[in-house]
Amino acid sequence: MAPTPAELIRTLVAGRLPGLVHLAHRPGPFHVRHATDLEGRVLLLVPVFSDLAAELDPGAARDVAVVLDVLDLPPAAGAPSAGRAWVSGWAVPLDGESARRAAVDFAAVDPTGDLLDVGSRFRLHRFEVAEARLETAGVVHRVDPGEYAAAEPDPLHADEAALLADLADHHGPEVVAYLRGRLHLTGDEPRVVRLDRYGLVVAYGRPGDRRRARLPFPHPLADPADLPHLLLPLLPLPTPAHPHP
Known part of the structure; x- marks a missing residue:
């Protein structure tokens, strides 16, 4: 969508x-x-x-x-x-x-x-x-x-630039690994370039390449507060440490 x-x-x-x-x-x-x-x-x-x-x-x-x-x-x-x-x-x-x-x-x-x-x-x-x-x-x-x-209007539009910067600056390796798996990429480093209520737009390929793909959310976002839940596949939570017996 x-x-x-x-x-x-x-x-x-x-x-x-x-x-x-x-x-x-x-x-x-x-x-x-x-x-x-x-x-x-x-x-x-x-x-x-x-x-x-x-x-x-x-x-x-x-x-x-x-x-x-x-x-x-x-x-x-x-x-x-x-x-x-x-x-x-x-x-x-x-x-x-x-x-x-x-x-x-x-x-x-x-x-x-x-x-x-x-x-x-x-x-x-x-x-x-x-x-x-x-x-x-x-x-x-x-x-x-x-x-x-x-x-x-799209509920994410006002914060889109800040959200994209946060994904790139604080979750870069996790996002790249997830996108490579979804798009079956090897050498290319994909990046999220747009974000809206329906999902992500991903650019990949060499600099200047115009190849893009849309990765949809499971359902359209109704409230910006739902965004962290929809982004969980990109940002898996760390495995909790088990205490030593």
């Missing part, structure tokens, strides 16, 4: 990666801080005095057509990219109770102190995703908005 295009888009646009906003028939793009709520609606945190705020000012209209553009940043050298996501909709400025609830949703992803200034120095805009696309390996996947909304 592997993440679906809808899951990849939800993961990429969740708010952990830098984003760009494109506006229809307007200059840009604009760098933006963003997050998504539990329903997948996109939240944009915009300084009140900025070019983007001026362009998003609805004036006589009530909303503005926008596209959020997010490119994956692989977590380790040699790791494959998850692709590039575009989600689009019509951004609406929030105020009052709607802005307060949206700030709580934003803080669940990025607890920036600037959220305390929403309504003064910053404004939150929100849009429901009307179109979602993912480009990966040169192929563009169009995802139904309902499928996008029903998908969930």
Whole structure:
């Protein structure tokens, strides 16, 4: 099993990666801080005095057509990219109770102190995703908005780089031995280059070689707390010492 295009888009646009906003028939793009709520609606945190705020000012209209553009940043050298996501909709400025609830949703992803200034120095805009696309390996996947909304971001994405570094730095020999056995390798030294709810992506071969394999977990991970249990085959516990009689 592997993440679906809808899951990849939800993961990429969740708010952990830098984003760009494109506006229809307007200059840009604009760098933006963003997050998504539990329903997948996109939240944009915009300084009140900025070019983007001026362009998003609805004036006589009530909303503005926008596209959020997010490119994956692989977590380790040699790791494959998850692709590039575009989600689009019509951004609406929030105020009052709607802005307060949206700030709580934003803080669940990025607890920036600037959220305390929403309504003064910053404004939150929100849009429901009307179109979602993912480009990966040169192929563009169009995802139904309902499928996008029903998908969930990967629970390991925020900590993926740290988890990969921990595997390499503290469990390197055990991981290499396990991967060699699973992939029936001899001279090559395999390494884990991506980690998600469904399993591991392993690179092997000489430097620059693009050979990769996916090793699935016994079942998809639902909670990051379950990860140590799923990684036990890679990291066998040491045999306890028996006391001398």
